[in-house]
Amino acid sequence: MARGLKFWMAAPEATPLEPCDVPLALGALLLRAAAEAQARSPLIGVSLVDAVLARRHELTRLEAAEMRLSCQAVAAAAPDDTACFAAMLARAVAYRERLALAHCLCEVMATSDGTPSAVQTALWLSENLLFVSPCDISESQVG
Numbered sequence: 489m490a491r492g493l494k495f496w497m498a499a500p501e502a503t504p505l506e507p508c509d510v511p512l513a514l515g516a517l518l519l520r521a522a523a524e525a526q527a528r529s530p531l532i533g534v535s536l537v538d539a540v541l542a543r544r545h546e547l548t549r550l551e552a553a554e555m556r557l558s559c560q561a562v563a564a565a566a567p568d569d570t571a572c573f574a575a576m577l578a579r580a581v582a583y584r585e586r587l588a589l590a591h592c593l594c595e596v597m598a599t600s601d602g603t604p605s606a607v608q609t610a611l612w613l614s615e616n617l618l619f620v621s622p623c624d625i626s627e628s629q630v631g
Contacts, residue, residue: 496580497566505580513566513577514589514618515541515559520570521617523563536596544592570617578619587624590614594625 493509505513515537522537534556541559542552566573578586590610597610614620 493562494565497576500576500580505577510581510585511541511545511555512559512562514581514585515555516562516566517570517574517577517617518589518593519556519559519563520566520573521613524570536600539596539600540589540592543596544589574617574619583620586618587620590618590620590625593618 490506490509490512492503492506493512496503496505496509518537518540522533537559538549538552538556541547541555542549545552545555547555567576590613593614594607594610597606600606611622611625614625615622
């Protein structure tokens with residue numbers, strides 16, 4: 489895990505989050521959400537996270553899996569409370585970055601399952617973990 493990211497998680501108000509660490513931090517949040525949502529929604533798993541990372545960062549499957557491993561290290565070091573971690577990221581990461589991840593999440597979930605519940609889950613995650621307004625995610629992008 490990047491040293492700057494470790495310092496930022498320890499003192500987010502004192503240390504800025506470096507732009508190069510944003511993808512790993514948001515990926516860690518997505519992994520946390522996937523782990524917590526497994527009981528509710530089996531749609532959200534490692535393969536979904538890999539697909540979202542691949543789409544968002546234009547990666548191959550192998551590259552996305554490698555990135556996920558780095559994100560797992562960040563998720564393990566992040567605050568235990570996922571809601572707190574999400575709020576920290578919302579304050580530190582530009583809205584457009586969070587919105588771009590939300591778009592990818594919605595697109596992947598809509599194409600992987602296509603059911604209204606998958607789209608609703610993606611919108612719920614976007615709003616509650618990425619702090620993205622559902623109004624900003626157009627219907628054309630969520631199916």
